Amino acid sequence: MVGVTSRKTPGLTPDDLESLSAGLAAGKRVTVYLRDPMPSLNLDAGTSARVVSIDGSTLTVSPKGVDDQLPxxxxxLQKTRVTPTTATPTRRPPGKAAPAPSRPAGSSRTVATEPKSESEAIPEAKSATTIPAQPRPAPAKAPRRPKASTAAVSVTITSTGESAWTVSISHGAKKQGRPTEVTADRVARAMHELGDDAAITAVDGVIESARAAAKKRIDELSHELETARAALAHLEGQERGN
Structure with a gap:
């Protein structure tokens, strides 16, 4: 009989997750490997995948050859790539010969046996040979569907000054890119589109305060400008008199 065995390492342990998280935090490239194939994406078992983020026991990775991030x-997943190994073939031991029939005690009759011819001995020798059994093919696995991402997405709008606003996005505990600056009028339109009264009131209050501060600053600058113009006029008049 021929036996075929496949050696497979266990999945990632809590210590593995802690080690991978430390590597991500240090800015290193962290790689794991798929334990099972994914025919729907043409991925074999053992395909390498770069770790993007870790949220508890869920890892978001980017498999080699796939332009996407999958949870x-x-x-x-596993930390090393393991290839299947084949066990050594084993033969079934030949069957034991049937014991000769016992002769009743006290019987003096003998039975003569004729030697078998060469043509009869050959089939018996062949019958003692065992043919190795062929291994049964493993049942095909159904295509594995990628799991939908369970990490929450957060969109944060922040007022950073009198008229400056930023928008930042987080995927789970990981921030996506740098905050983007937006104008106050775009923030106000977005809040009114959402229709949340509390958000509209909060944003309008900040914008109104910024508007009042800008108007006050304009008045102050206008007054300073008029004062400067008057001083210049006096200087020019004095120069003409001389």
């Missing part, structure tokens, strides 16, 4: 559980 996996820790037991679906």
């Amino acid at each position: 996996f559980e820790a037991d679906e």
Whole structure:
């Protein structure tokens, strides 16, 4: 009989997750490997995948050859690539010969046996040979569907000054890119489109305060400008008199 075995390492342990998280925090490239194939994406078992983020026991990775980020559980990944190994073939031991029939005690009758011819001995020798059994093919696995991302997405709008606003996005605990600056009028339109009264009131209050401060500053600058113009006029008049 021929036996074929496949050696597979266990999934990621809590210590593995801690080590991978430390590598991400240090800015290193962290790589894991798929334990099972994904025929729907043409990915074989053992395909390498770059770790993008870790949220508990869920890892968001980017498999080699796939321009996308997919979530996996820790037991679906492994730290090393392991290839299947084939066990040594074993033969079934030949069957034992049937014991000769016992002769009743006290019987003096003997039974003569004729030697078998060469043509009869050959089939018996062949019958003692065992043919190795062929291994049964493993049942095909159904295509595995990528899991939908469970990490929450957060959009934060922040007022950073009298008229400056920024928008930042977080995917789970990981921030996506740098905050983007937006104008106050775009923030106001966005709040009115959402229709949340509390958000509209808060944003309008900040914008109104910024508007009042800008108007006051304009008045102050206008007064300073008029004062400067008057001083210049006096200087020019004095120069003409001389």
